[in-house]
Amino acid sequence: MAILLFADHDNDVLFDQTARAMTAALQIGGEIDVLIVGKNAQGAAQAASHLTGVRKVLLAEGDALEHRLAEASAALLVSLAPHYATLVAPATTSGKNIFPRVAAFLDVMQVSEIVEVVAPDTFKRPIYAGNAIQTVQVTDAKIIVTVRTANFTPTAQDGHAPVESIAISDTPPLSTFVENRFASSDRPELSSARLVISGGRALGSEENFRRLILPVADKLGAAVGASRAAVDAGYAPNDWQVGQTGKIVAPDLYLACGISGAIQHLAGMKDSKVIVAINKDADAPIFQVADYGVVGDIFDMLPELESKL
Amino acid sequence: MKILVAIKRVVDHNVKIRVKSDGSGVDNSNAKMSMNPFDEIALEEAIRLKEAGKADEVVAVTVGGLAAQDVLRTALAMGADRAILIKADTIPEPLSVAKLLAAIARSETPDLMLFGKQAIDDDCNQTGQMTSALLGWSQATFVSHIVLDGDRARATREVDGGLQVIEVTLPSIMTVDLRLNEPRYASLPNIMKAKKKPLEEMNSADLGIDIAPRLRVIATEEPSGRKSGITLSGMSELIDKLKVEAGVL
Ligand SMILES: Cc1cc2nc3c(=O)[nH]c(=O)nc-3n(C[C@H](O)[C@H](O)[C@H](O)COP(=O)(O)OP(=O)(O)OC[C@H]3O[C@@H](n4cnc5c(N)ncnc54)[C@H](O)[C@@H]3O)c2cc1C
Ligand SMILES: Nc1ncnc2c1ncn2[C@@H]1O[C@H](COP(=O)(O)O)[C@@H](O)[C@H]1O
Numbered sequence: 001m002a003i004l005l006f007a008d009h010d011n012d013v014l015f016d017q018t019a020r021a022m023t024a025a026l027q028i029g030g031e032i033d034v035l036i037v038g039k040n041a042q043g044a045a046q047a048a049s050h051l052t053g054v055r056k057v058l059l060a061e062g063d064a065l066e067h068r069l070a071e072a073s074a075a076l077l078v079s080l081a082p083h084y085a086t087l088v089a090p091a092t093t094s095g096k097n098i099f100p101r102v103a104a105f106l107d108v109m110q111v112s113e114i115v116e117v118v119a120p121d122t123f124k125r126p127i128y129a130g131n132a133i134q135t136v137q138v139t140d141a142k143i144i145v146t147v148r149t150a151n152f153t154p155t156a157q158d159g160h161a162p163v164e165s166i167a168i169s170d171t172p173p174l175s176t177f178v179e180n181r182f183a184s185s186d187r188p189e190l191s192s193a194r195l196v197i198s199g200g201r202a203l204g205s206e207e208n209f210r211r212l213i214l215p216v217a218d219k220l221g222a223a224v225g226a227s228r229a230a231v232d233a234g235y236a237p238n239d240w241q242v243g244q245t246g247k248i249v250a251p252d253l254y255l256a257c258g259i260s261g262a263i264q265h266l267a268g269m270k271d272s273k274v275i276v277a278i279n280k281d282a283d284a285p286i287f288q289v290a291d292y293g294v295v296g297d298i299f300d301m302l303p304e305l306e307s308k309l
Numbered sequence: 310m311k312i313l314v315a316i317k318r319v320v321d322h323n324v325k326i327r328v329k330s331d332g333s334g335v336d337n338s339n340a341k342m343s344m345n346p347f348d349e350i351a352l353e354e355a356i357r358l359k360e361a362g363k364a365d366e367v368v369a370v371t372v373g374g375l376a377a378q379d380v381l382r383t384a385l386a387m388g389a390d391r392a393i394l395i396k397a398d399t400i401p402e403p404l405s406v407a408k409l410l411a412a413i414a415r416s417e418t419p420d421l422m423l424f425g426k427q428a429i430d431d432d433c434n435q436t437g438q439m440t441s442a443l444l445g446w447s448q449a450t451f452v453s454h455i456v457l458d459g460d461r462a463r464a465t466r467e468v469d470g471g472l473q474v475i476e477v478t479l480p481s482i483m484t485v486d487l488r489l490n491e492p493r494y495a496s497l498p499n500i501m502k503a504k505k506k507p508l509e510e511m512n513s514a515d516l517g518i519d520i521a522p523r524l525r526v527i528a529t530e531e532p533s534g535r536k537s538g539i540t541l542s543g544m545s546e547l548i549d550k551l552k553v554e555a556g557v558l
Contacts (some may be wrong), residue, residue, distance in 0.1 A: 008469075010470075067473070069475065070438065070441075070448050070450070071447060071448065074442065092469050093450075093451060093466075093467070093468040093469045094468075094469070096434050096435075096450070096451075097438065097448075097450045097451075098438075099435075099438075100403070100434070100435030100436075100437075100438035100439045100442070101438045101439065101441060101442040101448065102442075103404070103435070103439065103442075104404060104407055104438070104439035104440075104441075104442035104443050105442050107404075108404070108523070109402050109403070109404045109522075109523035109524050110403075110404075110433075110435050111524065112432065112433045112434055112435060113432065113434075122527065126432065126532070127335075127430065127431055127432055127529075128320070128326045128335065128429070128430055128432070129429065129432065130532055131325070131326050131328075131531075131532065132326065132328045132335050132529050132530065132531065132532070133529070133530050133531075133532050134526055134528070134529050135526070135527040135528040135529075135530075136524040136525065136526055136527065137524065137525040137527055138523070138524060138525075139523055139524070139525055140523050174446070174447035174448075174477065174478050174481075175447045175448070175449065175475050175476060175477040175478065175481075176475065176476045177473075177474075177475055178463065178474040178475055178476055179473075179474045180470070180471065180472070180473050180474075181471050181472040181473070181474070182470045182471040182472075183471055191469070195557070220558075228487065231488075232487070232488060237471060238453070238467045238471070238472070238486075238488060239467070239468070239469055239470055239471050244429065244432070245347075245426070245427065245486075245487060247469075252557045253551065253555070253557040253558070263325065264322070270532075270535065273555075273557065274551070274555045274557050275535075275538075276547065276551070282540075287537075287538075287540075288535075288537060289535050290538050291535075291538035291539075291555070292538055292539060292541050292547060292550055292551070292555075293538060293539070293540045293541065294540070294541050294542075294543060294544070294547055295540065296543070301543070301544055304543070304544045305544045305547070305548070308544055308545060308548055309548065
């Protein structure tokens with residue numbers, strides 16, 4: 001039976017994580033429909049129709065769905081579930097918010113953050129901050145998974161599936177949207193960037209973070225990440241946090257600057273292709289996962305790096 | 310206003326766990342155990358709401374073995390008024406935990422239920438959302454700020470892209486993120502006092518809920534390790550290596 005892929009997007013733009021979760025869906029195998037939940041979301045729906053391998057795009061639009069709040073989105077997914085054997089979502093904050101709610105309504109145990117499809121009902125997923133990898137088989141009648149998108153490449157985009165609007169029923173909302181506080185940025189998105197530079201507690205202040213990290217990021221065209229210590233101290237915004245409880249990234253290059261390499265941080269970046277660490281402590285654990293290490297002071301190294309790039 | 314806080318006993322976050330060589334699981338036999346860090350934050354928030362006069366009672370609840378009494382005693386020492394232990398031989402999967410917690414919520418009828426956003430052992434990030442679904446309540450996940458206002462609450466959520474503010478109707482379930490607060494340590498006098506606070510025990514079987522696992526664990530392995538790298542002299546050599554050897558620039 002078919003697969004329903006819950007898309008993440010902002011109504012205009014389809015997020016790259018959706019194309020990556022699509023790859024996982026293709027590996028599970030079967031006819032794949034993509035669900036766009038939103039309002040004025042033609043842009044995202046059109047983009048989804050181009051994902052290679054999509055049978056059709058279902059477009060559900062309404063006031064209550066504009067911001068994909070959990071209650072309304074989950075109710076919609078539950079109403080569509082009888083037509084599908086498998087429900088897939090990228091493990092973005094949207095997917096993680098909505099999918100367990102759907103799973104509980106359907107009396108199914110969700111498999112969170114799969115990193116590999118072993119068989120259509122069997123998946124690998126990390127536990128203990130990635131210090132162990134579990135292989136689990138679903139015994140429920142339905143399969144509900146979220147996908148750790150850093151572990152899957154985006155699917156190609158040469159498809160042209162039809163877009164079909166679907167009717168939604170209006171139920172009184174349990175929660176309402178107030179506002180988003182998003183900073184707009186021209187930098188690549190952290191979860192899918194090819195190059196990432198991250199700063200840690202060593203930066204010492206927001207001002208230093210901006211003065212030292214951002215110019216290198218701009219020269220490289222890299223996304224910017226941070227350790228929890230840097231985020232907690234207010235040097236960087238929360239959605240830059242990389243780690244077990246922040247974003248999981250696997251870029252071609254991860255440059256860790258003044259970050260010690262706690263297991264919770266490593267959990268978010270140790271699948272990167274090339275890891276570089278700059279740290280003044282030669283014994284910092286980050287050097288155990290780094291391909292290239294430089295022992296030195298970031299206050300000297302980063303301006304030098306910026307000028308030589 | 311009554312607040313129920315869901316607490317899980319997990320391997321301490323400082324412990325480096327060991328995967329059993331036969332692939333049968335993770336060896337926790339002698340590991341230090343503690344309250345899941347996110348649940349400490351959830352509990353701290355509940356206690357602060359009580360101290361601010363916004364809540365009257367804070368109840369900590371856990372599903373686990375008899376040993377889980379220790380995290381409940383810690384919760385009582387931090388400031389919870391009472392605690393409930395739902396005994397199970399092995400900790401069930403999130404869906405079953407959610408069913409057990411929903412059953413407790415139906416009898417305790419709290420106005421707000423706080424969860425951690427994820428347990429640092431199974432990293433599932435689903436129990437709060439599932440409990441909310443089973444109860445048909447509103448939900449706010451990954452919360453870093455809470456304001457209670459009559460029969461509604463305003464929650465600031467940490468989401469991809471930044472922060473999102475939503476308003477929920479009570480009763481509600483919220484799962485908390487790291488930056489909501491900084492949990493207190495229990496003082497020695499409060500640890501002593503906690504010994505006299507009520508800790509109720511019940512058997513999961515008595516709640517009449519099927520907690521048989523739905524996922525079959527086939528294997529548990531070590532992740533593939535990284536080979537150790539090389540130390541470079543400085544930025545010029547680094548740029549050279551990244552361009553020529555690694556080919557990523
Ligand atoms: C439940 C839980 C979840 C967590 N989740 C995350 C997570 O998702 N992401 C995360 O990152 N952390 C997470 N943590 C926190 C984690 O355990 C560490 O505390 C954190 O990663 C440390 O950040 P840091 O490396 O920036 O700071 P520190 O550990 O303080 O390291 C700073 C480093 O900078 C070096 N340094 C100092 N000055 C200089 C200089 N001038 N030049 C060069 N190097 C210098 C030091 O040698 C040191 O190695 C979590 C913790 C818990 C308990
Ligand atoms: N056995 C349990 N007993 C009580 N609460 C739990 C239990 N398991 C999970 N929780 C709660 O659910 C949250 C998320 O857990 P998880 O879905 O396993 O990542 C935790 O932070 C706890 O608040």
